[in-house]
Amino acid sequence: MSDKEFEKYETMFRQVHKELKEGKRRLAEFNNTETNLIEGKFYLVDGLLAYLEVSKAEKILKENTSGDRVRLEGRTVTIFENGTKSNMLFRSLGKAILKNGKLITDTAENIEDELWKNAGIVSEEDVKSGWIYILKSKSRNSEISSLKDLYKIGFSTSNVSDRIKNASKEATYLFADVDMVATYKCYNLNTQNFESLLHRFFGECCLNVDVYNAKNKESPPENGL
Known part of the structure; x- marks a missing residue:
């Protein structure tokens, strides 16, 4: 070969x-x-x-x-x-x-895909676009942990477990680890348009917060919180 x-x-x-x-x-x-x-x-x-x-x-x-x-x-x-x-x-x-x-x-993901195909939920022609995810912050910052119903809702084209493995180092996750509340696999989507739609839908309830990294430098989180 x-x-x-x-x-x-x-x-x-x-x-x-x-x-x-x-x-x-x-x-x-x-x-x-x-x-x-x-x-x-x-x-x-x-x-x-x-x-x-x-x-x-x-x-x-x-x-x-x-x-x-x-x-x-x-x-x-x-x-x-x-x-x-x-x-x-x-x-x-x-x-x-x-x-x-x-x-x-x-992998668990491949097994799930096969089950969905066998159940007729998706077909060979369907294209996996990514995942909607709902996350809960594990931040120890009292200003964040005191917010009872604070979630991050977003969309990822990569596996969510891989996406959040470095959460404690990223501003979008408030420099803290997160709990995965739910994930939903999506098919046949224009991913850019779909993510924009999510941001618009939740726009009025987004959290406005000042976040600082390990060097105490302000680093605003992305939309979607």
Whole structure:
């Protein structure tokens, strides 16, 4: 596989490594080839990440001395993080993972997306735009903590957990950590127009507050509080 062809897979593998490190994915036991080996999933094989891009496995009736049984047989297109591409047999890949490998779980977000698709809530044609979020400040500043119904409502094109991980260093979160009250996934939106609409809708109840960073320099928060 050429370096150009491998670029998109390399990005995917880096993301999986990152999500494993952050605990968004984990290594799990691979105990059944026919139920655990699924197109579009990641695996660990002999210490290498592998992506099962295509599975051409089909149910075939196999004759055995102990009795006939239906099993999955066929070729795969499997990409490894060292830049190699294989068309190894479906069952051979499964045996390799069973012998010295692991199943890599999906992220909670991917699982949710799959559930929504299976339930018919969204389709393959729907484009995920981002998330509406509602946050509650954990600020210890008495002027802020004394406000009972203070929330930040906004929109993010990135995962909200990632967006708020450095909240204590950002003026928009009042230089304090936050509790995630609720998030709502959105599809097929013009994100710029939608965020402007949110700001206009909540414009009259926005908090006007002077916020200072660690160097005691005034740093006004963004709209949306």
